[in-house]
Amino acid sequence: MTPVFAVVGHPNKGKSAIVATLAQDDSIAISSQSGTTRVNETLRVSIAESQYTLVDTPGFQRPTPVLAWLQAKAGSAEQRADAVASFIRDRHCQQAYPDEVQLLTPIVNGAAILYVVDGSRPYGAEYETEMEILRWTGQPSMALINPIDNDAYVEPWTQALRQYFKVVKVFNPMAADFDKRMAVLESFAHLKDDWTASLQAVVAACRQQRLAQQQASLVLLANLLTDLCSYQLRQKVLTKSQAELLRPVLEQGFFQAIKDQEAKAHTALKKLYQYHHLESDIYDLPFADNLFDTKQWIIWGLNRKQLALAAAIAGAAAGALIDVGLAGQSLLLGALGGGLLAGGSAWFGAEHIADYKIMGLPVGGYEVRQGPMGNRNFPYVLLGRFLFLAQALRQRNHARRDLLQIEEGDLAAQLDLLSTGQKKALHAAFDRLARHKTVTNLELVLQPLFTPADQGRPP
Amino acid sequence: MTTPRIQHATMQIPLMFGVLALLAGLTATLVFLGGDDQGRVNLLYLLLLFVFIPLAGLLLSLLLLVLKSGHGLASWLLALPCWPRHWHPQAFLADRLSGSQLLRRAWLFYVSQLVGFCLGVGSLLAFMLILLGTDVSFVWRSTLLQAEDLVPVLQLLALPWRFWPEAQPSLALLQMSQDFRLGAQMHDASVLGQWWRFALAAQCTFNLLPRGIMLVLALLSYRYRYQQSLKSAAVSVVVSRSGHNQVPAPGPLANLAQHLGKPYLLLNWAQAAAPCVDYISRQCGAAQATYQRGEAVPSSRHALVVLVKGWEPPMGELLDYLQTLPQAGYVLPLDWDEQGVKPLSSGHLQEWRRFTGQLGGWSVLQPGMPA
Numbered sequence: 001m002t003p004v005f006a007v008v009g010h011p012n013k014g015k016s017a018i019v020a021t022l023a024q025d026d027s028i029a030i031s032s033q034s035g036t037t038r039v040n041e042t043l044r045v046s047i048a049e050s051q052y053t054l055v056d057t058p059g060f061q062r063p064t065p066v067l068a069w070l071q072a073k074a075g076s077a078e079q080r081a082d083a084v085a086s087f088i089r090d091r092h093c094q095q096a097y098p099d100e101v102q103l104l105t106p107i108v109n110g111a112a113i114l115y116v117v118d119g120s121r122p123y124g125a126e127y128e129t130e131m132e133i134l135r136w137t138g139q140p141s142m143a144l145i146n147p148i149d150n151d152a153y154v155e156p157w158t159q160a161l162r163q164y165f166k167v168v169k170v171f172n173p174m175a176a177d178f179d180k181r182m183a184v185l186e187s188f189a190h191l192k193d194d195w196t197a198s199l200q201a202v203v204a205a206c207r208q209q210r211l212a213q214q215q216a217s218l219v220l221l222a223n224l225l226t227d228l229c230s231y232q233l234r235q236k237v238l239t240k241s242q243a244e245l246l247r248p249v250l251e252q253g254f255f256q257a258i259k260d261q262e263a264k265a266h267t268a269l270k271k272l273y274q275y276h277h278l279e280s281d282i283y284d285l286p287f288a289d290n291l292f293d294t295k296q297w298i299i300w301g302l303n304r305k306q307l308a309l310a311a312a313i314a315g316a317a318a319g320a321l322i323d324v325g326l327a328g329q330s331l332l333l334g335a336l337g338g339g340l341l342a343g344g345s346a347w348f349g350a351e352h353i354a355d356y357k358i359m360g361l362p363v364g365g366y367e368v369r370q371g372p373m374g375n376r377n378f379p380y381v382l383l384g385r386f387l388f389l390a391q392a393l394r395q396r397n398h399a400r401r402d403l404l405q406i407e408e409g410d411l412a413a414q415l416d417l418l419s420t421g422q423k424k425a426l427h428a429a430f431d432r433l434a435r436h437k438t439v440t441n442l443e444l445v446l447q448p449l450f451t452p453a454d455q456g457r458p459p
Numbered sequence: 460m461t462t463p464r465i466q467h468a469t470m471q472i473p474l475m476f477g478v479l480a481l482l483a484g485l486t487a488t489l490v491f492l493g494g495d496d497q498g499r500v501n502l503l504y505l506l507l508l509f510v511f512i513p514l515a516g517l518l519l520s521l522l523l524l525v526l527k528s529g530h531g532l533a534s535w536l537l538a539l540p541c542w543p544r545h546w547h548p549q550a551f552l553a554d555r556l557s558g559s560q561l562l563r564r565a566w567l568f569y570v571s572q573l574v575g576f577c578l579g580v581g582s583l584l585a586f587m588l589i590l591l592g593t594d595v596s597f598v599w600r601s602t603l604l605q606a607e608d609l610v611p612v613l614q615l616l617a618l619p620w621r622f623w624p625e626a627q628p629s630l631a632l633l634q635m636s637q638d639f640r641l642g643a644q645m646h647d648a649s650v651l652g653q654w655w656r657f658a659l660a661a662q663c664t665f666n667l668l669p670r671g672i673m674l675v676l677a678l679l680s681y682r683y684r685y686q687q688s689l690k691s692a693a694v695s696v697v698v699s700r701s702g703h704n705q706v707p708a709p710g711p712l713a714n715l716a717q718h719l720g721k722p723y724l725l726l727n728w729a730q731a732a733a734p735c736v737d738y739i740s741r742q743c744g745a746a747q748a749t750y751q752r753g754e755a756v757p758s759s760r761h762a763l764v765v766l767v768k769g770w771e772p773p774m775g776e777l778l779d780y781l782q783t784l785p786q787a788g789y790v791l792p793l794d795w796d797e798q799g800v801k802p803l804s805s806g807h808l809q810e811w812r813r814f815t816g817q818l819g820g821w822s823v824l825q826p827g828m829p830a
Contacts, residue, residue, distance in 0.1 A: 011774065016704075025700075029703075029705055033810065034773065039703075041701070041704055042700065042701045046699070059774075061776065062775045064776055099775065126730075
C-alpha cells in the first residue's frame with residue numbers, strides 16, 4: 001500500500017516548498033505570490049523499490065462558508081466524513097469552493113493530512129475553521145510548523161495545533177538538511193500502521209541513495225581530473241608558418257574544450273543530486289581574460305607556497321622509494337632530493353600553463369599540439385571547484401529557487417583535515433596527474449575529501 | 460552526464476590477467492605438444508586439455524554464477540598476494556565497484572571468462588605454431604580401452620563439425636594410431652598427423668566457442684550493470700507528476716494611498732486588538748464607526764477602510780465579501796506584533812496591491828508609511 005500525503009493549509013505557508021524538498025524535485029512552482037498552486041499536483045516519489053505520494057494542494061480560500069455548509073449537512077459526528085465526501089461531489093460546491101474541493105479530494109480518497117502553518121507569525125483563531133474542516137475528514141493528520149522568517153511563534157502554534165493534531169513538528173523546507181528531511185519522513189511512518197514498513201523502506205532507500213550519490217560524484221571527479229589533465233588538442237599542417245598561424249585558434253579551442261568539459265561535469269553533478277533547473281554562480285575557469293593568469297587559480301586551488309609544499313611531499317614520497325631500494329644506504333637523500341626537486345619545480349613552474357608544440361611528421365608536414373595542461377595547480381583547481389560545488393549541493397535542498405552561491409573555499413584548509421597518509425597519497429596522485437600519468441586508485445585517494453560531515457568530517 | 464568511462468583499474472586487471480592467461484595457455488600447450496622424444500603426443504591427454512578441462516571449467520564457472528557465490532577464477536587470482544595493493548579484492552571490489560553486489564559479480568564473471576578465453580587462444584596459438592614448425596604424431600595408449608570403445612565417444616564429440624569430413628574420427632584411424640611403448644611398431648607419420656583437424660575442431664568447438672560466447676555475454680552483462688549502477692546513483696529518485704502549476708502572471712496593481720483625509724468607517728476584518736485601531740486613529744483620525752468581521756456594514760457616504768493582517772495572504776473569503784459591497788474603499792494591510800505596528804514588507808504590500816487590483820476602484824491604504 002502506497003502512503004499518500006496531502007499537504008494542505010493556508011495559502012503561501014510553504015506547502016509547495018515542503019513537497020519540493022521531500023520529493024527532491026526542483027521543478028515545482030514556488031513563489032511568494034499566493035495562489036500559485038491552483039490545482040492539485042500529485043507527485044509519486046519512487047526511490048529504489050519503495051514509494052510514496054505527495055499531493056501539493058491549493059490553500060484554503062473560503063473555509064468559513066465551507067464549514068457552514070458541512071455543519072448544515074452533518075447532524076452528528078458519524079456523519080461528518082460523509083458530509084465532506086458529499087461536499088467534494090456537490091456541483092455547486094465545486095464551482096463556489098474550487099480550492100477546498102481540490103484540497104479535500106485526496107484526503108477523502110485516503111490521503112493522510114500534512115497541515116502547514118507559518119511559525120514566524122502569530123497564531124490566529126481563523127485557522128481553527130480550517131483545522132476543524134480537516135478534523136471532520138477523520139483521516140490521520142500531522143501538523144508541520146514552518147518557521148518561514150523566524151521561530152518567534154512556534155510555541156503558541158504548537159500549543160494550538162496539539163489540540164487538533166496527534167503529531168506536531170517544526171520543519172523549515174528551505175533550510176532542512178538531509179537528516180531533518182529523513183526525520184520528517186520517519187515521523188510520517190507513525191501516522192498509519194499500514195504505511196510504517198513502506199515509509200521505513202523509503203527512508204532506508206534515501207540513505208542508500210545518499211551514499212550512492214557520494215560514490216558517483218567521486219567517479220565523476222576522477223574522470224574529470226583524468227580527462228582534463230591529459231587533454232591535448234592536435235592538428236596536422238603542411239608548413240611551419242601554418243602551424244604558427246594556427247596557434248591562437250588551437251589555444252582558444254583547447255581552453256574552451258576544458259571549460260566545456262568541466263561545465264559538463266558540474267551539470268552532471270547537479271543532476272546526480274536531482275537538481276535539473278539549478279543555476280550556479282561558479283564562474284568559468286579563469287582563462288577568459290588572460291589565458292596565462294595563473295594567479296587567479298589560487299582562488300580555487302593552492303597558492304604558490306602550498307603548491308610547492310604539496311609537490312615536495314609527493315617528490316619526497318617518490319624519492320623515499322629509492323631510499324628503500326637502496327636499503328637506506330642513500331641516507332634519505334632520495335626523499336630529500338625528490339622533495340627539493342619537486343618543490344622547486346612547482347615553485348618555479350607555478351606560472352606555466354600548457355605548451356604549444358610543433359612536431360615534424362615522418363611522412364612530411366607537421367603536427368601542432370596544444371596541451372596537455374602543464375601546471376601542477378590545475379588538478380587542485382579542478383578539485384576545489386568540484387568539491388565546493390558538491391558541498392554546496394549536499395547542503396542545499398530542492399525548495400530553494402535562488403541562485404546557488406558557491407563560496408570561494410579554502411582548499412588547503414580542506415586538505416589539512418586529511419590524515420598525513422591521505423594527504424601524501426593525494427599529493428602523489430595529483431603529481432602524477434600533473435605529469436599526465438594515469439592514477440589507477442584516484443577514487444580511493446579522493447574518497448576522504450567526500451566523506452560527509454555526519455561520517456566524521458566537517459562540511 | 461557524459462558516458463561513464465570504465466575506470467582504469469577495472470580495465471587494467473582484465474588486461475593483465477588476459478595477457479598472463481594467453482602466455483600460460485601458450486606455454487602449457489607448447490610444453491605439452493612437445494610430446495616425447497619422438498614427437499608423439501597422447502591423443503587422450505590432448506582431449507583432456509582441449510575438451511574436458513575447458514568444459515569442466517566452463518561448467519564450474521556457470522555453477523558458481525548460479526550459486527551467486529561471487530567466486531571464480533578472477534577472484535581466486537585476485538586473492539594471490541602478488542598484485543599491487545589497490546588490486547586487493549577487498550579494497551578494489553568494495554570501493555571501485557560502488558559496493559554493488561550485482562556489479563561485483565558481473566565484473567568477476569567477466570574477468571573469469573576472459574581468463575578462460577585467453578587461455579584457449581594461447582593454447583590454440585601454440586597448437587598452430589607446433590603444427591607449422593614441427594611434425595606431430597598423435598597416438599593414443601590405454602591398458603583398458605580398445606579402439607572400438609573410443610570410436611563412439613569421439614564420433615559423438617565430432618558431431619558439431621560433421622560438415623568437415625576430414626576432421627571426423629574413424630575406427631581405422633584410431634587403430635592405426637594406437638601405440639604400445641614396449642612393442643616396436645611402425646606408424647605412418649602422415650596418418651598419425653591427420654588427427655590435427657580433429658584436435659583443432661575440438662579446441663574451437665568445446666573451448667573457444669563457448670568461452671567466446673560466455674565472454675561476450677559476461678561483458679554485456681557487466682556493462683549493463685555498470686550503467687545501471689551509475690543510473691541508480693544518478694536518478695534513483697523518480698518523481699512522476701500529474702497536475703502542473705505555474706507562477707501566475709501578475710495582474711494590475713491597485714493604487715497606493717498614504718493619506719485618507721476624510722471621514723471613514725473601519726471594518727476590522729483582521730480582528731486586530733485595540734493598539735492597532737489606535738494606530739489607525741492616530742494616522743487617519745478616528746473612524747466614524749468600527750465594525751468587526753461578520754457584522755453588517757451599513758451603506759454610507761463615508762469611505763470604508765478594511766483592516767487586514769498584512770502578513771497573511773489575501774483569501775477568497777475577503778474577495779467575495781468586498782465584491783458584495785456597493786462602493787469601493789480602501790484595504791489597509793497592517794503588520795504588528797507585541798511591540799506594536801511595524802512596516803509592512805514590500806513583498807506583502809505587493810501581494811495586497813495585486814489582490815486589491817482585481818477590485819475596480821479599490822486602493823491600498825498605507826498611512827504614515829513612505830511610498
